[in-house]
Structure formats: structure tokens, C-alpha cells
Amino acid sequence: MTSILEQLKDSVSNALIAAFGAEMADKDPLVASTSNPKFGDYQSNVALSLAKPLKQNPRAIAQLIIDHLQIEDMCETPTIAGPGFINFMLKSDYVGNLLQEIQPDERLGIAQVESADKVIVDFSSPNIAKEMHVGHLRSTIIGDAIARILEFRGYDVLRLNHVGDWGTQFGMLIAYLREAYPKALTTADALDIGDLVSLYKKAKVRFDEDEEFKQTARQEVVNLQAGAEDSLHAWKLLCDQSRREFQVIYDLLDIKLDERGESFYNPFLGDIVSELKETGLLEKSEGAMCVFLDGFTNKDGDPLPLIVQKSDGGFNYATTDLAAIKYRVKEDKATRIIYVTDSGQANHFAGVFQVARKAGILPEDVEVVHVPFGLVQGKDGKRLKTRSGATVKLKDLLDEAVIHARNDLETRFKDYGREETPEFIDRAAQVIGLSAVKYADLSQNRTSDYVFDFQKMLDLKGNTAPYLLYAYVRPQGVSRKGDINFSQLDSNTKILLTENTELALGKSILQLEEVIKEVESTLLPNRICLYLFELSQKFNQFYEQCDILNAEEPQKTSRLILADLTARTIKLGLSLLGIEVLERM
RNA sequence: GGGCGGGUAGCUCAGUUGGAUAGAGCAUUUGGCUACGAACCAAAAGGUCGGGGGUUCGAAUCCCUCCUCGCUCACCA
Numbered sequence: 001m002t003s004i005l006e007q008l009k010d011s012v013s014n015a016l017i018a019a020f021g022a023e024m025a026d027k028d029p030l031v032a033s034t035s036n037p038k039f040g041d042y043q044s045n046v047a048l049s050l051a052k053p054l055k056q057n058p059r060a061i062a063q064l065i066i067d068h069l070q071i072e073d074m075c076e077t078p079t080i081a082g083p084g085f086i087n088f089m090l091k092s093d094y095v096g097n098l099l100q101e102i103q104p105d106e107r108l109g110i111a112q113v114e115s116a117d118k119v120i121v122d123f124s125s126p127n128i129a130k131e132m133h134v135g136h137l138r139s140t141i142i143g144d145a146i147a148r149i150l151e152f153r154g155y156d157v158l159r160l161n162h163v164g165d166w167g168t169q170f171g172m173l174i175a176y177l178r179e180a181y182p183k184a185l186t187t188a189d190a191l192d193i194g195d196l197v198s199l200y201k202k203a204k205v206r207f208d209e210d211e212e213f214k215q216t217a218r219q220e221v222v223n224l225q226a227g228a229e230d231s232l233h234a235w236k237l238l239c240d241q242s243r244r245e246f247q248v249i250y251d252l253l254d255i256k257l258d259e260r261g262e263s264f265y266n267p268f269l270g271d272i273v274s275e276l277k278e279t280g281l282l283e284k285s286e287g288a289m290c291v292f293l294d295g296f297t298n299k300d301g302d303p304l305p306l307i308v309q310k311s312d313g314g315f316n317y318a319t320t321d322l323a324a325i326k327y328r329v330k331e332d333k334a335t336r337i338i339y340v341t342d343s344g345q346a347n348h349f350a351g352v353f354q355v356a357r358k359a360g361i362l363p364e365d366v367e368v369v370h371v372p373f374g375l376v377q378g379k380d381g382k383r384l385k386t387r388s389g390a391t392v393k394l395k396d397l398l399d400e401a402v403i404h405a406r407n408d409l410e411t412r413f414k415d416y417g418r419e420e421t422p423e424f425i426d427r428a429a430q431v432i433g434l435s436a437v438k439y440a441d442l443s444q445n446r447t448s449d450y451v452f453d454f455q456k457m458l459d460l461k462g463n464t465a466p467y468l469l470y471a472y473v474r475p476q477g478v479s480r481k482g483d484i485n486f487s488q489l490d491s492n493t494k495i496l497l498t499e500n501t502e503l504a505l506g507k508s509i510l511q512l513e514e515v516i517k518e519v520e521s522t523l524l525p526n527r528i529c530l531y532l533f534e535l536s537q538k539f540n541q542f543y544e545q546c547d548i549l550n551a552e553e554p555q556k557t558s559r560l561i562l563a564d565l566t567a568r569t570i571k572l573g574l575s576l577l578g579i580e581v582l583e584r585m
Numbered sequence: 586g587g588g589c590g591g592g593u594a595g596c597u598c599a600g601u602u603g604g605a606u607a608g609a610g611c612a613u614u615u616g617g618c619u620a621c622g623a624a625c626c627a628a629a630a631g632g633u634c635g636g637g638g639g640u641u642c643g644a645a646u647c648c649c650u651c652c653u654c655g656c657u658c659a660c661c662a
Contacts, residue, residue: 028602035605045604048642058642082605083642127662168661207661262662288660297587298658304588310660317662344656346589374590375656412624444598448591449655456597460624462610463598470624478621518601530599533609540625549621563621585624 002111003513004098005031005042007074008088012044015068020054040079040087041507047084058084095506096495099565102510103489108565108572110513112154118333119155121147122324123340124250124257127164128242129173129196132249132394134376134452135342141441142373143340144255144578145525152576153520158258158332162324163246165239165261167317169200171221174234175213176203185234189241196238221314225266235263249394253434254578265323269315272323272361273308279359287311291355296347306351321352325368326361336367338523343372343447371523374449402433404458409585428585432466433458435579439465442577443529463533465579471536472570472581475563478548482560489561496558501542505562508535509569516576525577532573539566 012029030046047062054061062080069078076089102109123143126132143159151157176199177184184190191199206213224231243259250257273289276282281291283305290305298304308319328334339349349370356362406429413420420428440457443464444450460466479486497503515531548559571581 030602030604032601032604035600035607039605043604048604051642085605125662164662166662172661204661286659290659295588296658299586301587305659307660312660314660316660320662342656343590345662347657348662350589372590377655408624416622446591446598451597453597456611459611464610464624466624467610470622474622474625481621522601524601526599527601530609537609537626541627543621544626547621551621584622 003517004074004090004510005033005514008042008044008071011069011071011074012046012065012086014070015065016046018068019064020050034087037504039081039085040089042088042090044086044088045084047080047086051084062086090507092497092503092506095503095510096497098510099495099506099562100493103486103495103561103565108509108512108569110152110516116154116156117335118158119150119336119338120158120160120328120332120334121150121338121340122160122162123147123338124255125162125164125341126242126246127169128239128261129169129200130242131197132246134392134394134397137394137397137437138373138376138441138450139340139342140249140253140255141438141578142371142445142525143338144253145442145528145576146338146340146371146523148576148578149516149519149525149528153516158334159256161257161259161261163259163261165235166225166263166266166320168217168221168314169204170224170235170238171217171219172203172207173200173238174224174231175217175220176206177234185230185237188237191241196241218312218314222312225269225314249398252398253438254580262317262320265320265327268323268327269319272319272326273315275361276308276322276355276359281355281359282308291358293351293354295354296351304351306355318348318352318355321349322356322359322361325352325356329362329366334366336369338369338371340371340373343374346370346372369523372447373445374447376452377449398434398437401437401458402429405429405433405436408432408458408460424584428582431580431582432469432585435465435469435574438577438579439468439529442525443533445524445526463529466585468532468536468570468574468579469582469585471539472567472574473583473585474543475539475567476583478563479560479567481549482556484557484560486561486564489557493557493561494554495561496555497562498555499542499546501538501545502559502562505535505538505542505566508538509562509565511535512569512573528573528576532570535566535569535573539563 009029009031012031013025013027016024016027016029027046027050029044030049031042031044034040034043044065047058047065050056050061051058059080062084065086066078066080071078071088074090074094076091079087081087098109121143123146124136124140126136147157147159174185180199181191203217207217220231224235239261273282276291283290283292285305288305288307288311289309290307292303292305296304306318307316308322309315325337328337341349353362353368356368362368406425409425409429409432413425436458441450495506497506511531515527519525519527542562546559548556548563551559574581
């Protein structure tokens with residue numbers, strides 16, 4: 001289905017050409033939703049922007065455009081307002097017909113892209129030998145939502161987990177374990193993940209304080225990268241253990257990822273350096289092999305290098321990321337590569353992308369984009385910590401969310417005297433708790449820092465997951481009582497939008513496609529959250545004002561269909577965010 | 586000092602390529618349940634869009650400048 005917005009744009013463009021000639025073909029018709037419903041549903045500001053070049057009164061231009069518009073089937077006669085805005089009000093018959101058209105379609109009429117281009121979404125990417133913490137939550141949730149949206153649009157999406165399973169931290173850990181717990185390097189599961197984490201911290205302290213240990217650790221990295229067997233064996237044990245821990249979280253959050261860690265690119269790192277050497281970009285500086293960047297300077301104002309080989313011969317993450325780009329372009333045939341990491345890595349990616357372009361590793365027709373997000377902070381505006389000062393563990397946080405949701409459900413049921421089975425409560429608490437966490441993050445996806453607030457996240461009022469889940473449960477409850485089979489409707493069943501709330505709801509349902517297409521390019525899932533919230537509000541208003549089950553036919557069937565379409569739209573929208581629905585709650 | 590990103594209602598945040606009187610939610614005050622499930626709806630109140638200049642028919646949005654907060658600036662990732 002072509003979205004209403006696109007149809008209007010085309011119509012206005014055609015009217016411009018008809019009124020002012022073929023040179024208007026490239027003119028943006030400036031059609032958008034109105035800022036205020038009293039101006040109608042859509043507006044075009046094109047007449048205002050043409051006033052100067054055409055040297056005519058904008059209202060006169062607007063009138064000429066309207067005279068050449070052919071949209072009688074869609075809209076009431078457009079009106080001119082203020083200095084020259086053209087306002088469009090959709091006809092309720094038109095909206096009803098469109099709803100009828102999308103009703104039988106599982107995708108609710110939302111189009112897929114014509115060619116299934118390969119898109120890589122690189123997200124989550126925790127570090128081996130460390131527990132996942134809230135910082136990984138954002139990347140995981142946002143990345144998953146972006147992947148789901150692009151998959152729904154028909155792209156061939158490769159979800160890559162670029163785990164930190166290589167590099168200096170490993171040298172540190174292995175060097176430390178060699179002297180402190182040699183058994184852990186040869187026996188599976190000799191230590192649990194919590195021990196590993198504390199050992200990692202001790203290793204880090206020694207690394208920072210003890211110059212000799214630092215050298216040993218670096219040598220361990222070089223050994224590992226060169227393929228030393230005992231180092232590799234130890235490394236593998238550590239990775240397996242961490243991987244199982246990560247999987248618990250991914251299962252809980254329903255996240256699917258293909259693991260391709262940094263180690264995967266190890267065989268290609270040397271080639272990257274020699275390739276850069278051939279292009280003449282490579283320079284040796286202070287013992288390290290570097291490519292100096294345009295537009296980046298250090299504290300002293302000198303050009304900043306991207307180091308691709310350290311003075312000890314080891315490679316670092318810039319080398320790995322360059323090798324990853326090359327592999328993703330050549331082998332995966334990606335046309336778009338999306339990196340979901342915290343905004344602190346913006347400079348790093350800008351540097352890597354620049355070098356990749358210059359070196360010809362990254363062709364012009366492949367898009368790379370860094371999707372940054374802010375730090376997760378506590379209420380004090382500082383990095384999120386537990387009361388004891390430790391990092392908040394992701395698993396604990398998710399468990400707490402589910403417990404919170406369960407407590408709320410139980411008191412609610414008690415207040416209403418409702419009896420539910422333990423299985424029902426388990427399931428509902430799980431869905432509500434986890435969706436609250438996901439939604440709280442996705443709904444305010446800004447690149448600025450993110451204040452983590454349990455109370456707000458689990459609040460059941462306002463723009464939250466429970467509000468949307470409730471807006472889904474309500475029409476589902478009505479449908480169950482409505483005795484209607486939506487898959488076998490009579491073909492002349494009309495959707496009648498006579499009340500204001502019905503019409504507003506109908507229009508809202510039809511906007512999902514516009515929103516999805518917008519997010520496809522902006523990669524801002526919070527737009528979908530906002531849309532779903534507004535849709536839910538419109539449903540609740542409709543539900544409040546219009547009787548469904550007690551209405552007379554044909555209104556009753558029409559309203560049942562409208563309610564069902566709302567439920568399906570919410571379910572689809574939430575599924576694109578990785579959020580499940582409940583039939584009852 | 587350089588680069589990047591912020592500063593919008595008491596709090597948390599939206600605000601699409603510049604568009605009409607800057608919007609939500611929470612909190613506050615008030616009204617609506619003999620329930621198509623009130624986890625809802627309706628209403629009130631709440632703003633020098635960090636300050637100051639500029640660009641134009643029109644600026645929260647673009648440019649300049651200053652204040653302020655965060656991240657970052659060569660061998661961690």
C-alpha cells in the first residue's frame with residue numbers, strides 16, 4: 001500500500017507541475033502531518049516557499065495549486081489558511097475503505113522493500129570474562145529493535161555480536177591466571193563467572209601498577225594473536241564460559257544474534273596493515289604504525305593518528321574494525337553496516353570509517369553508520385552504580401523488574417478479588433517486567449545520556465509498556481465477547497467512521513507505515529514508541545466514548561473490526577520493538 | 586585547549602526537510618465506575634525553549650558568540 005503521505009506528496013507535485021510547469025518536478029511538495037488537528041490531517045507549506053522565486057502572493061499560489069489538485073476521492077476540498085498553508089482533511093469514507101483494504105492482510109498493508117539488500121546490525125557486543133551490565137542493555141535492546149524493523153521491511157539482516165574476545169584484556173587475564181589460578185586455564189568451569197570478574201579486576205590493577213606484569217600481559221596478547229596453543233586453549237575455556245552466561249540474558253530478552261567476535265578477524269589483521277602500507281597512508285610514529293586523520297587533533301593541536309599496529313607488534317581494535325569492514329563488504333556483501341555502541345566511541349568510528357574510505361576498503365555505495373547512545377546514569381547524574389558502588393548487573397536488574405511487576409499484579413488482583421493461577425501470574429509478570437525495561441529504554445532513545453530510574457521504568461501509568469499492553473488487552477477482551485470471525489468477513493462489510501474518536505483512531509492505524517519508513521532511515525525506534533502511545537490514547541478515547549458490544553448493526557461489526565485492527569497494529573508495532581503482548585493481564 | 590553531544594513545564598522527556606497559539610507523561614488540583622476490564626477517560630494549572638546577537642514572510646530548529654553539563658583527545662575496547 002502506498003502511504004497516504006506519499007500519495008499526497010505525489011498529488012501536490014503533480015499539481016505544481018500542472019500549475020507552474022515541468023521545472024517544478026524536483027520541487028519538494030513540503031507535505032507533512034499538521035501540528036494541530038484543527039488544521040486538518042496534513043498540510044503543505046510549498047506555496048510559502050514558492051512566493052519569493054515566483055514573485056507572487058503565497059495565498060494566490062496556494063489557490064492555483066488547489067485548482068490543479070486531483071484528490072477528491074481522498075480529501076475534502078483543501079483550504080488555505082494563514083499566510084498560505086494548504087490544509088488537507090481526509091474523507092472518512094476514504095479512511096474506512098483503506099482500513100477495509102488492509103484488514104485481511106497480516107502485514108496490515110505495510111510494504112516491503114523491492115530488493116532485499118544485505119544490512120548488518122552490529123550490536124550488544126559484550127566483553128568476554130566480564131559480566132554484562134546495564135551499559136550493554138541499551139546496545140542490545142536498541143540493536144535488536146533496529147534489526148527487527150529492517151527485517152520486517154524485507155532487508156536481509158545479519159545480526160552480528162562483535163564480542164570482545166580478543167586483545168589486551170585477555171593478555172591481562174591469562175597472565176594473571178597463570179600465576180594465581182593455573183587450573184582455570186586448563187580445566188573447564190574451574191571458576192565461575194563471578195570469580196572471573198573479580199580476577200579480571202585484580203589483573204587490571206596489576207596491569208596498571210606493575211610495569212613488569214604489563215609487559216608479560218602484552219606478550220601474552222602477542223602469543224595469543226600468533227596462535228600459541230596453550231594460550232588459545234585457556235582463551236577458549238574462558239570464552240565458552242562467558243558465552244553461556246550471555247545466552248541466559250539473550251534468552252530472557254528474546255534476542256537472536258550471530259556471534260562473530262573480534263578474534264574472528266585475527267587472520268586478516270596483518271593484511272590490513274600491509275594493505276594500508278601499499279596505499280601510502282601508513283606512517284610510523286613513536287614506534288607504532290599509524291594513519292593520521294583529517295580533522296582530528298590531540299591536546300597539543302597535532303594530527304591524531306589511528307593506530308593499527310602497536311609498538312609491541314600487537315594489533316588493536318582499530319585494526320579489527322577495519323578488517324571487519326573489509327570482510328563485511330567483500331564476503332557478506334553488506335550495503336549498509338550499522339554499529340550500535342555508546343556515544344563515547346563516536347570518534348573511534350569516525351576515524352575508522354575515514355581510513356576505510358581512503359584506503360578503498362569501504363566503497364562509496366556502502367553506507368556505514370554509527371548509532372550512538374548516551375551513558376546509562378543513576379539519578380545522581382553519574383555513572384550507574386549499586387549502593388555499594390559496584391556496577392549494576394544486568395541479570396539482577398531484569399530479575400528485579402519481574403519481581404516488581406509480580407508484586408504489582410498480586411496487589412492488584414487482591415484488590416479486585418481476582419483469582420489467577422500461578423502460571424498466569426508468572427507469565428504476566430515476566431512479560432510486563434521485561435517489556436517495561438525494554439520500552440523505557442527505547443521510548444527515550446536519545447543520543448544524550450540516559451538516566452536510569454527503576455520507579456519510572458516500572459511505572460504503570462503514562463507512556464509505558466503496561467499502558468500499551470493494556471490498550472491491547474482491552475480490544476482483545478471485546479473481540480472475545482463479540483462473537484465474530486475476523487478472517488471470514490463478508491466482503492461488503494463496511495468500516496463506518498461516524499464519531500470523531502472513530503475517525504481519529506482509523507487515521508492513526510493507517511500511519512504505522514509512515515512511521516516505520518521513517519525509522520528505517522533515521523534509526524530512531526522511539527518514533528515507533530511515540531506512535532504506539534498515541535494510537536493507544538486514541539483507542540482509549542474511542543473505547544470510552546463509543547459502545548461496541550451494545551451498538552446496533554452495522555455499527556457494531558464496524559467497531560469490532562476497528563478495535564481488532566487497533567490490537568493488531570499495537571501487537572505488530574510492539575513486536576518490532578521486541579516486546580511481547582498478553583491476551584489478558 | 587580541540588572535537589562531539591546535550592541545556593525545552595516542579596521532575597522525566599517529545600518536537601521529523603525552518604511553519605500556524607511550543608507538546609506528552611509523571612507529580613498537583615478537580616470530575617467520571619450498578620466494569621464492552623477505571624492499569625482508563627475528561628478538565629485545570631504549569632514555559633523569557635540556557636543568555637545575547639544575526640539570517641527571513643516565519644527560528645526550539647539554521648549561523649555567530651558567551652555560559653553550563655557530559656563524553657572524548659596515540660599504543661584498553
